[in-house]
Amino acid sequence: MEKKSVESFKLLKKHFDEIIALTEEEFEYAASYFRPKKLKKHQFLVQEGQQSVTEHFVASGLVKAYYTTVEGKEHILQFAMENWWVTDYHAFYHKAIASTNIDCIEDCELLYISQEDKDHICHEIHKLEYFFRVKSNNGYVALQRRILSLLNQDAKGRYEEFIKLYPKLVQRIPKTILASYLGVSRETLSRLGR
Amino acid sequence: MEKKSVESFKLLKKHFDEIIALTEEEFEYAASYFRPKKLKKHQFLVQEGQQSVTEHFVASGLVKAYYTTVEGKEHILQFAMENWWVTDYHAFYHKAIASTNIDCIEDCELLYISQEDKDHICHEIHKLEYFFRVKSNNGYVALQRRILSLLNQDAKGRYEEFIKLYPKLVQRIPKTILASYLGVSRETLSRLGR
Numbered sequence: 306m307e308k309k310s311v312e313s314f315k316l317l318k319k320h321f322d323e324i325i326a327l328t329e330e331e332f333e334y335a336a337s338y339f340r341p342k343k344l345k346k347h348q349f350l351v352q353e354g355q356q357s358v359t360e361h362f363v364a365s366g367l368v369k370a371y372y373t374t375v376e377g378k379e380h381i382l383q384f385a386m387e388n389w390w391v392t393d394y395h396a397f398y399h400k401a402i403a404s405t406n407i408d409c410i411e412d413c414e415l416l417y418i419s420q421e422d423k424d425h426i427c428h429e430i431h432k433l434e435y436f437f438r439v440k441s442n443n444g445y446v447a448l449q450r451r452i453l454s455l456l457n458q459d460a461k462g463r464y465e466e467f468i469k470l471y472p473k474l475v476q477r478i479p480k481t482i483l484a485s486y487l488g489v490s491r492e493t494l495s496r497l498g499r
Numbered sequence: 500m501e502k503k504s505v506e507s508f509k510l511l512k513k514h515f516d517e518i519i520a521l522t523e524e525e526f527e528y529a530a531s532y533f534r535p536k537k538l539k540k541h542q543f544l545v546q547e548g549q550q551s552v553t554e555h556f557v558a559s560g561l562v563k564a565y566y567t568t569v570e571g572k573e574h575i576l577q578f579a580m581e582n583w584w585v586t587d588y589h590a591f592y593h594k595a596i597a598s599t600n601i602d603c604i605e606d607c608e609l610l611y612i613s614q615e616d617k618d619h620i621c622h623e624i625h626k627l628e629y630f631f632r633v634k635s636n637n638g639y640v641a642l643q644r645r646i647l648s649l650l651n652q653d654a655k656g657r658y659e660e661f662i663k664l665y666p667k668l669v670q671r672i673p674k675t676i677l678a679s680y681l682g683v684s685r686e687t688l689s690r691l692g693r
């Protein structure tokens with residue numbers, strides 16, 4: 306295994322350690338179901354129409370998950386940077402064809418796992434089932450917050466909330482893409498000082 | 500235990516059975532951590548400012564979870580009818596003070612559980628940890644879909660998608676409340692044929 310992917314697995318271990326205490330043996334077992342992948346900026350993790358999608362742990366870099374309308378407009382569903390998980394979750398959980406694209410905003414190092422293997426390691430190691438339940442719960446709460454922001458806030462409010470929640474992320478995202486995530490026009494975002 | 504709550508526990512059993520296979524003994528153990536509650540239309544399950552919130556399984560009836568702005572405007576975060584789970588999830592998972600209200604659109608019969616007890620039964624019975632991970636995953640996907648609907652669809656599109664996804668629910672929800680959920684005005688919703 307090349308040096309870089311060793312680093313990725315170290316990060317994954319640290320990431321699990323934040324919530325659960327796996328033994329060395331348990332971690333090695335779980336890690337054996339993950340595969341490393343390196344992608345360059347603009348390359349795709351998931352493409353619309355793809356038959357089977359895997360879930361990705363981002364060890365370094367930044368990606369965006371987005372839906373493209375028939376008119377070619379992009380709506381950003383999710384960003385993911387270091388220590389975040391990303392896939393087309395509808396396709397992943399329901400074994401459906403991907404309806405979204407996920408590509409790299411920066412060069413990335415990833416670890417990926419199939420839905421079957423994720424279920425398998427969660428079944429074998431109860432602590433992992435707990436870990437991923439907690440992650441999913443946190444994700445749910447973050448999405449509720451985003452819905453509230455879309456319903457309740459104007460462009461300025463959404464932008465300020467995003468900066469407050471993700472101060473590190475905001476500097477790494479091109480303006481046009483951030484505007485799309487916030488559901489505001491690029492011009493409006495510019496007026497807010499970006 | 501009165502007759503009505505026996506029915507509620509039967510529904511809970513059936514609800515678990517859709518995803519996992521608990522033994523009679525396991526179900527009895529898990530069920531012992533739930534308490535029944537009956538509420539009338541307009542009564543509250545959770546109130547803004549509440550110190551500790553419980554999660555509710557809806558056995559019958561219909562509730563809405565909403566956020567109230569300083570101007571008094573209500574934004575609907577979630578509906579929950581039979582077989583759905585509902586609480587202020589941010590408050591529930593993070594032991595925070597409730598920032599939302601949840602009240603009954605119809606008379607309700609509920610089963611509720613504390614966060615500690617939910618974690619406990621998930622820890623004792625691995626199958627329940629799996630069950631709630633799956634539920635949380637499904638919830639996450641449903642919220643992503645709603646975000647996409649808010650970003651991508653106009654009032655008509657959002658309304659039609661809601662009817663398609665929740666045909667039974669749409670008939671039970673007052674127009675003003677549905678308009679608030681969809682993020683459109685009551686007048687716009689009326690023009691769409693409600």
